[in-house]
Amino acid sequence: MAGLVIAREILIEAPVQLVWRTITEPDQMSLWFADRVDLVAEPGAHGSMHFGDQGDPVVVEIVDPPTRFSFRWNHPEDEEPTAGNSMLVEFTLTPEGDERTRLRVTESGHELRDWPDAEKQRYTDEHLGGWAEFLERLVTLLAER
């Protein structure tokens, strides 16, 4: 059972190449993600994100410029990250004209990447909305009891 945790997106008034550099270049990443990022955007590259004194291992998965970038993190330091022991963060960039880019990010606990995009979209729409709504519904029901 795929465990999609979260999906968010944003519209950016900048060309897709520029957004790509912002999310993949380590000195840029350190401005929006961690305090320090040691990472090369190459498939299979091992790196780390530093939050204060704490360093977290990261492994790059997909690098498909300028539209797809993904990495795994939150896995035990002495293990290779797999679908079972880590979270997959996947960025999808969609150009909307020359100067605008739609950026979407998903964080999931299990594999979604082997799915066709249409399936992934459908799953995200159904289950993500489903999750948040599900939890909200439970909270509402519990409050009424």
Added chain:
Amino acid sequence: MTTKTDDELWSVIADPSRRRVLDLLVTNGEASAWSLAGLVPFSRQAVSKHLVVLEGADFVRRRKQGREVLYRVEPERVHQATRAMAELATQWDRRLDSIKRLAEAAHAEAKNHASTTKENE
């Protein structure tokens, strides 16, 4: 950042059948695996398995009444899951906002630079 606890949380509620069981427990209050099985299109064994996982993650509590085992929802755990999900969404929204600001600023700078260069030509 997510924690290991969050990961467990997500894998527990990722399964639609398990969500259905949890939902029914909230809607109907305390219930046995038998009575829940009458309300879902899967077997009592499947319901029992879901209850074991839900109990392991503290979403439900069990107690014995006579020969029956009754399950009920732990409301605080549901609230905790809701807060964790909202927090994760907020973290990503903040990161996406930062990416937007950085990319748009760089774009504006590049355009400025291009027009200045043109004027100087």
